[in-house]
Amino acid sequence: MPGIEAGGIAVVLVARSAIAAAPRAEMERLAGQVSGLHEIALATYAFTEQGQPALREVVANLRRRPFREIRLVPLLFPMEASFRAWIGRTLARWQLEWDTEGPAIRIGPGPNASERLTDLVSDLVETAGREKPFMPAEHPATTGSVVAAAHRRVLVCQGGPCNEAGAAAIWGHLRNEQEGQSLRTAGSGMMSATTSCLGPCSLAPVVQVWPEGTVYGGVNEAGIDAIIREHLLGDRPVESLAYPANGRKQALRLRE
Template structure:
């Protein structure tokens, strides 16, 4: 990624070129963008380098950026988003170049592989991040990426009770998107932001206490996000 950033240096008059990840990886897009805001950047062009790119990616990213901006009082730069790599006129040439680098593979059957066992992890907690349509539209991928980055930084696999994180299909309460659920309690958290993830990690996963002002418990009645009804 750094090599790609180096290759892009100076393109379009860019003074600073940095790479970031929208999902899992360091630095996250949020971290990199906030650094540019701190540095008083006047214009930022986001160039997504991902294949395949979901048709809804631009809408999702726009909504996520709006959410970040709404909670930030600093002066933000103008932001533009480039099209998918497949929209580039030089894509065909790039594929030709890659084809020319092809090398043959040795597919001779190897000897019998040793039979190995697997270690069953001592994990008592599991965090599910909903990947249903409404949650994805509300920025679930950004939440997932932030959770995974924080998991690595705080070593949640060995801290507290041991934690596994995973994406899931629809968790149910779509109007509370984005939704995250923590087991073994089965606690639902709705309207989750990066700041909410930080609190859930510190108070619930590591501290063992449900974050009540972010949690939504089964009541038998329909519920709305609290910040929309207050």
């Protein structure tokens, strides 16, 4: 109802990723419970990495509606201290890209800050005690796996500086586009993976495309879109984002 939504509070339950229907349904159920709380005009959910709806899309849509504030509630345990930091920096970057005013956005501390966490864990321990004992299968599955014929591999760095620069959101955008555009088989085909530090930390977030070995730095969602369009599908490295492997120190170039 517009009268209730105007000036109200929107809540976004935030998880890392989900590609199957069951976890998405669970998030939907939790959001439905939250929507009944006092002052909550709307409750929904989003994923920071792979999965739909993506956090960027959800926040962008909510900012266009007349909420008083948007509360992001991470459902992660344990939750690393860096999570809130990179979410905050990523939100600031997104808002600069959107270039429009919107409601205040607050980021919650995560489940570890709740005084009721011990009660929740105790309940889960008791519930586990009512489950049937696990028994290994007598005949393990012998089904095979497909070895992809994809020509390219896209690596998204998950080292410390890249994580702090929001690499998880970049990874999620890549995976969602990979699924949406069928990139595993489109063009020369591609597979993607996260990796530990790729080396040029000052260029964070860093993405590398093989077999060319092209290193891309300062990659955001628009950069991923350009890499897909020009490099993966067009067979042309994106020169404006690429950094040559010349063995020399390089600083991140500023983009207009």
